Amino acid sequence: MRRLLLGVLALALAACGNGDQTADSATGGRLEITGSSTLAPLIAEIGARFEAAHPDARIAVQTGGSSRGISDAAEGLADIGMSSRELTETEQRRLRQHRIGVDGIAVILHRDNPVDRLSREQLVALFTGGVDNWQEVGGADRAVTVVDKADGRATLTEFLRFFDLPREAIAAHLIIGDNQHGIRSVAGNPGAIGYVSVGAGTVEAERGTAIRLVAIDEQWPTLETVRNGDYALTRDLILVSGAEPSALTLAFIDFVRDAAVHDLYADFGYVPAAE
Amino acid sequence: MSPQRSEQLLLIPLRLAAMSAAVICFLIVALLVLESLPALNNIGWRLLSDANWRPTPAAADGAFRVTPMVVATLVITAGAVLLAAPLGLASALFCRFYASPSVAVVYRRLVELLAGIPGVIYGFWGLVVLVPLLGAWRPPGASLLAASLVLALMILPTVALISESAMRAVPQRYVRAAAALGLSRWGTIRSVILPSARRGILTAVILATGRAIGETLAVVMVVGNIVRFPSGLMEPVRALTGNIALEMGYASGDHRSALFFSGLVLTGLVMVLVLFANRLGHRGAISDA
Known part of the structure; x- marks a missing residue:
């Protein structure tokens, strides 16, 4: 809904602006952006603002x-690809990377689960089936x-990379x-353990959904700790472009990294990259 | 314009419409076959014989067995139909023969409303209400049983509404003749209404089965999506539709093609179902004569 409103607003602004604004050849044209579903809503909102500022x-x-x-x-x-995972070496050779922000991945439990912190070893044991009762880690x-993500999700890739686990190692009960x-x-299962984006998890927990974000090795997942680097389970949010990006592509990437749109990052619980 | 002439004119758009429906259906199947070809070439029999489903873009180092999902889809659907068919039939009989006229009108409206609720709503209800209930009894709760229950609820109105209209189509003189013979209400239903409406009821069940086999969102939300052969009612499994929905947006190469193959298998299952239904209906017609 908000996105729709922004779109309408952008159109209205574009219509108003047409008369006195000279067409800027560098920022006219169409940009195709594809990729990460984590980034897409954010980039779409930034895109709407960009269109408002550049009617062409x-x-x-x-x-x-x-x-x-x-x-x-x-x-x-596509002119720009969105990625919420690290690029492989082969991919890095063919593309230019533009790091735009950071997203944390939080481990979540049901709110009624008394466990509120877990060590790295305990987490590995929980996710790989070595521990199958909460009693063994201080719970009831x-x-x-174990709630796991479906194949192909960047969150899954980054989660596995952090714990240095192969895909097969996770003993999932739910995907x-x-x-x-x-x-x-x-939220519907007092024995569940899963992982989500820190932003989404924090927003839901504050709204009263029955989940709890737990600390990993005493590192608490909050926007603040993701920002200052005190929380280690994070992933970079990246825009990638071909080796020779167009002027419009570069203008848009600069716009995405501009402090003027940082409020939109906060709406989604992401941390914009430092200048 | 003569009646024949106007009829001729009407015939042209009708033929075009019928033909385009057939062509679209053919094109969809052709697309599925075409997109499945890479998987059939590069993966081939491994679609049946691999150890499990671990898709990666390259066929060489992935595993692509779809059979557990085929079996899971069939079992979930069978469970849903076994639950919904008797309940739907009972609901139709109640509405048609046992409820007072005013109750019947309200009741029918309710069932119609139930039929109009989209699958995703049933799925969400299943996720936040049914799965936690089942999970309290035997975790994780998301399971074959949860999927069958949600689907049963979803297809029940289809069975109820269509079989009721089949019962309504039974000629009144049959009913009066039964009454004249002194048959009780249940006797009339059992020996007059049900046999005459049998084909309509069968159609209702087939349509409901088709809806259940193809339902995606409601199933994804409550079934757990673990790829393995069903081994118990409370075990999570993954349906073919869910496999496509979960992975298509993120798939490329042979993985994507294997997902199209899942779709082809699903279409095949529905075709077999329709053929089967036609044969059953035919046999019924002959014995009626």
Whole structure:
């Protein structure tokens, strides 16, 4: 809804601005952006603001996952790819990276679970099935339900990379698609453990959803700790472009990193990259 | 304009409309086959024989067994139909023969309302109400049973509404003849209404089965989505539709093609179902004669 309103606002502004604004050739044209579903809503909102400021520009944002964004940008199918995971070495060679922000990944439990902090070793044991009852890590006598993300999700890739686990190692009881599905699944099961974006998790917990964000090795997942680097389980939010980006592409990437749109990052619980 | 002439004119758009429906159907199947070809070439029999489902863009180091999901889809659907068919039939009988006229009108409106609720709402209800209830009994709660229950609730109105209209289509003179013979209400239902409306009821069940087999969102939310053969009612499994929904947006290469193959298998299942239904309906018609 907010996005729609912004879109309408952008159109209205564009209509008003047409008379006295000279067409700027550097910022006219259409930008195709594809990739990470984590980034897409943020980039779409920033795109709407960009269109409002540059009436000749059209920003088209599509989701399809980080890998799709990276391959589209590499093959020239898109001007910009959005990625919420680290690029592989082969990918890095073909593309220019623009780090725009940081997102934390928080481990979440049901609110009624008395456990509020876990060590790295305990987390590995929980997710790989080594510990299958909460009693073993200081909780109640209750079976552990491991909630995992579906294949191809960048959150999953980054989570595995942090704990240095192969995909097969996770002993999942449930596999979920998006953050909301994960949060509802954990909120409905007192024995569940899962992981979501710190931003989404914090917002839901504050809203009263029955989840708890736990500390990993005494590091608490909050926007503040993600910002100042005190929370280690984070991932970079990256825009990628071909080796020779157009003027419009560069103008848009500068706009995305500009302090003027940092309020939009906060809406989604992401931390903008420092200048 | 003569009646024949106007009829001829009407025939042209009708033929075009019918033909385009057939062509679209054919094109969809052709697309599924075409997109599945890379998977069939590069993965081939491994779609049936691999150890599990661990898709990666390259066929060489992935595993692509779809059979657990085919079986899971069939079991979930069978469970839903076994629950919804008797309940839907009972609901139709109640509405048609046992409820007072005013109650019947309100009741029918309610069932119609239930039929109009989108699958995603049933899924959300399942996720926040049913799954935690089942989970309190036997975690994780998201399971084959949860999926069958949610689907049963979803297709129940289809069974109820269509079989009721089949019962309404039974000629009144049959009912009067039964009354003249002194048959009780249940006797009339059992030996007159149900046999005459059998084909309509069967159609209702087939349509409901089709809806259940193809439902995606409601199933994804409550079934747990773990790829494995169903081994118990309370075990999480993954349906073919859910597999496509969960991974299509993030798939490329052979993985994407394997997902199209999932879709092809699903379409195949529905086709078999329709053929089966046609044969059953046919046999019924002959014995009626």
